[in-house]
Amino acid sequence: MPVVEIISPGMLTTIQDLGRFGYQAQGINTSGAMDDFALRVANILVGNPQGEACLEITLVGPTLVFHDDVIIAITGGDLGPCIDGFSVPMWESLYVKKGSTLSFSGIRWGARAYISFQGGIFVDKVMGSKSTDVRAKIGGLEGRALKEGDRFFVGLPLDRSVVGRRIPSDLLPLYSNHPTLRVVMGPEDDHFTPSSIELFLSQDWVVTENADRMGYRLEGEPLKHSDRGAEIISDGIALGSVQVPKDGKPIVLLKDRQAVGGYPKIATVISVDVPLIAQLKMNDRLNFKKVSLKEAVRELRDRERVLASLPLLIGKKTSSRFRIRVGEKELLVEIEEK
Amino acid sequence: MMDYPKYLPMGDRAFLVRFGDEISEELSRKVRALTLLVERERIPGVEELVPTYRSLMICYNPLKIDPEDLERALKTLVSEIGDVKLPEPKVIEVPTVYGGRYGPDLEFVAKYHGLRPEEVIELHANRNYLVYMLGFTPGFTFLGGLDERLHTPRLSTPRKKVPAGSVGIGGKQTGVYAVSSPGGWRLIGRTYLKIYDPDRDPPILVKAGDYMRFIPCSEEEFLANWKGELDFASPVEE
Numbered sequence: 387m388p389v390v391e392i393i394s395p396g397m398l399t400t401i402q403d404l405g406r407f408g409y410q411a412q413g414i415n416t417s418g419a420m421d422d423f424a425l426r427v428a429n430i431l432v433g434n435p436q437g438e439a440c441l442e443i444t445l446v447g448p449t450l451v452f453h454d455d456v457i458i459a460i461t462g463g464d465l466g467p468c469i470d471g472f473s474v475p476m477w478e479s480l481y482v483k484k485g486s487t488l489s490f491s492g493i494r495w496g497a498r499a500y501i502s503f504q505g506g507i508f509v510d511k512v513m514g515s516k517s518t519d520v521r522a523k524i525g526g527l528e529g530r531a532l533k534e535g536d537r538f539f540v541g542l543p544l545d546r547s548v549v550g551r552r553i554p555s556d557l558l559p560l561y562s563n564h565p566t567l568r569v570v571m572g573p574e575d576d577h578f579t580p581s582s583i584e585l586f587l588s589q590d591w592v593v594t595e596n597a598d599r600m601g602y603r604l605e606g607e608p609l610k611h612s613d614r615g616a617e618i619i620s621d622g623i624a625l626g627s628v629q630v631p632k633d634g635k636p637i638v639l640l641k642d643r644q645a646v647g648g649y650p651k652i653a654t655v656i657s658v659d660v661p662l663i664a665q666l667k668m669n670d671r672l673n674f675k676k677v678s679l680k681e682a683v684r685e686l687r688d689r690e691r692v693l694a695s696l697p698l699l700i701g702k703k704t705s706s707r708f709r710i711r712v713g714e715k716e717l718l719v720e721i722e723e724k
Numbered sequence: 725m726m727d728y729p730k731y732l733p734m735g736d737r738a739f740l741v742r743f744g745d746e747i748s749e750e751l752s753r754k755v756r757a758l759t760l761l762v763e764r765e766r767i768p769g770v771e772e773l774v775p776t777y778r779s780l781m782i783c784y785n786p787l788k789i790d791p792e793d794l795e796r797a798l799k800t801l802v803s804e805i806g807d808v809k810l811p812e813p814k815v816i817e818v819p820t821v822y823g824g825r826y827g828p829d830l831e832f833v834a835k836y837h838g839l840r841p842e843e844v845i846e847l848h849a850n851r852n853y854l855v856y857m858l859g860f861t862p863g864f865t866f867l868g869g870l871d872e873r874l875h876t877p878r879l880s881t882p883r884k885k886v887p888a889g890s891v892g893i894g895g896k897q898t899g900v901y902a903v904s905s906p907g908g909w910r911l912i913g914r915t916y917l918k919i920y921d922p923d924r925d926p927p928i929l930v931k932a933g934d935y936m937r938f939i940p941c942s943e944e945e946f947l948a949n950w951k952g953e954l955d956f957a958s959p960v961e962e
Contacts, residue, residue: 410783411774412928413858413902413920512922522862522903524922573732573740619747620859620866622774622781624738645774645781646859654735682736683786690787 387508387539388454395533396448396490401507401526403439406515410645416625417517417525418641420498420599420664423559423689424462428502430696431459431479433548434541439509439516441501441532445667447490448532450501454484457504457543459551463496463665478552479504481543496561496665504548505541521642551700557692563670564590565662567638568677568685569628569653574618577650578630582609586652590671591636599642602663604672608634611650620648626655628674638663656682658689729754729802731795736786741798742779747868751778752856756933757808761801767794775932776857777866814934815852818900818915819941819949820891822849825956826914826946833876833893833910844912845940847871852935853898863902863920863928867936870898882908885958889914891938900936902928904955911957913938916949 392399402425405418419425419442426436441448447465459479460467467474468489474480476499482488488501509516509526518526527536575583589606596603609630616632623629627639629649638655639647640663655663656677666672677685732740743754755775762773762782769788774781784794822845823830834841853867870893878894883906886892890901892909901907902919915938919929930936947954 407772407783409862409927410772411858411932412930413860413862413864414928513927521905522920522922529922570733570735573734573742619745619777620857621742621776621779622734622738622740624734624781624783626735626737644859644861646776646857651734654733654738657736679733679736679791683791686736686786 388452388456388542389537390456390503390540391451391453392532392534392536393449393451393487395531395536396443397446398444399448399532400442400518400520401439401509401532402442402517403515404437405641406513406517406519406525409513413645414513414522415519415642415644417515417519419500420641421462421500421661423661424498425500425502426693427477427553427696428459428461428500430693431461431477431548431551431553431700432457432502432504433545434502434504434506436693438502438506440503440507443490443499443501445493445497447499449487449489451487452482452484455543456482456540457546457549458482458488459502460499461502462499464494465496465499466491466494467499475552477555477558479548479550481546481549493667495563497667498664503540504543504545508539508541519642553696553700557696557699559658559661561662561665563666564672565659565666566673566675567659567663568656568682569674570656570679570682571653571676572651574650575652577611577614577616577618578652579610579612582611583652585609586636587674587676590673593666593668593670593672595668597666597668599640601637601639601643602666604636604638606635609636609652610634614650616650617648618650620646623647623651624654626657626660627651628653628655640664656685658685731798733791734781736791737783739782739784739791739794739798740779741782741802744778747777747856749854749868752854752868752933753810754805755780756810757805758802759932760808760810761804762798765797765801767797769794776859810933814931816930816934816936818891818917818936818938819945820849820913820915820938821941821943821946822913824943826943827891827912828957829892829910830912833874833912836876837873839873844874847874848898848912849938849940852937855930855932855934855936857932858928858930861901861903861905863930865899865902865919865930865936867897867899870896874898876910878908879910879960881961882906883958883960886911887914887955887957888920889916890957891915914946916946916951918951
């Protein structure tokens with residue numbers, strides 16, 4: 387079985403799949419890839435089931451050595467992936483030779499990237515998922531972020547036919563460092579004054595330094611609670627719930643959120659737009675736009691249709707890449723079929 | 725003034741059925757009755773249920789069930805909750821060593837209420853507390869039924885570390901920290917019972933609707949049954 391070794395872990399590298407479900411009522415959050423679209427595509431590119439575990443890497447990427455040949459794909463935010471020092475393309479499946487090093491030269495765009503391995507990552511499922519939950523200390527490798535010297539097994543590169551598969555860029559979500567996140571209002575929008583609802587939907591919100599897998603705290607002109615107050619009796623929190631504590635600054639709750647909480651939730655980000663916020667970092671901006679539940683569901687159906695058709699769309703190889711040596715220099719050459 | 729129950733969408737993946745706006749055994753009973761009915765009904769597309777004090781969160785997949793159909797199905801079930809006979813609740817006994825380094829705030833709680841530490845233990849132990857819900861951290865229980873004479877304000881600065889098994893009082897509530905975490909409750913004791921153990925099936929011993937009952941135990945019993953390294957609460961920074 388191919389072995390991958392962590393030379394340096396980067397800022398926060400964890401093993402994630404689509405999440406752990408069925409235990410929220412007992413205080414165990416869902417975890418899972420922050421940008422689930424990128425994770426699913428990374429898996430499709432290498433021919434895996436969509437929900438297989440990948441490495442989720444954050445802002446500063448890790449350095450990995452592959453001790454055997456592997457087939458990988460890197461999707462999500464562009465943190466500058468390089469193999470043996472040469473830049474490699476994202477959103478494409480790559481054949482990587484034994485002994486190669488994958489490193490990241492720095493953020494060009496986004497916040498989180500995903501590395502898939504053909505055949506998957508061989509760690510045990512805990513409560514139905516391989517996702518790392520640092521708080522419950524489960525999943526991934528010993529329930530923690532990866533560190534220097536960690537080694538794990540990944541799948542054998544058995545199906546080379548997928549190498550070179552690439553995603554047409556027009557099928558990607560509208561990633562941006564100033565996205566508009568669509569929301570369904572409520573359930574506690576009646577805890578805010580009408581002018582605050584307007585303010586919530588109209589102003590540019592800035593991502594603060596308190597932005598992690600649990601949630602993103604936003605900065606902006608504070609919202610005012612109505613006479614119904616800034617506290618509720620704790621009840622359920624969903625993925626994308628936007629809760630607003632007393633200080634009037636929204637917090638968008640994400641994959642490592644608690645399932646219950648006591649602040650009023652003004653709105654909920656729709657599923658298909660969660661990947662957009664997962665790619666934001668400190669000082670990026672965002673806006674909220676109100677949509678109906680019907681529209682949210684329609685968008686989700688469209689997204690699923692795209693994902694379902696991807697394996698067919700990308701089945702054909704459209705280019706080949708070669709590494710050639712010219713004197714002292716190594717060059718990456720790409721030949722496209724016209 | 726408000727019409728309950730309310731059916732509140734939370735984005736495109738969850739629905740909230742809210743029965744009222746207070747913490748009471750009556751509302752909790754309704755939440756549990758609906759939880760039971762939804763579990764029994766096995767509505768396609770319903771993926772997970774999260775009962776809380778006065779609401780039930782229903783996580784669903786809108787690709788498998790239209791939100792309107794789900795709401796309709798939930799309304800039908802809500803109309804039947806009056807007839808539900810809830811199963812006999814489980815009572816989980818929680819052997820607890822009170823005071824000393826296991827419950828460093830016991831003296832404070834006693835002094836705060838003008839009681840002796842033994843009286844605090846007497847008021848806290850050997851009674852059934854309803855588990856309204858779990859959350860905050862894995863296996864953390866929100867219990868109802870704490871004697872009014874023990875209601876004690878939280879620490880103004882939470883401890884950096886409260887070790888797993890700690891039994892505390894926070895305001896009107898009491899409960900057990902099932903995993904080590906920061907925390908602001910007053911710690912009066914400690915149990916060796918592992919409420920959360922990821923390697924066990926089930927990983928968490930308690931469910932909403934169960935009761936917990938603290939049974940005083942000796943330090944010897946605690947130490948004989950404690951598994952793993954024994955760590956203690958960090959000091960209070962007040």
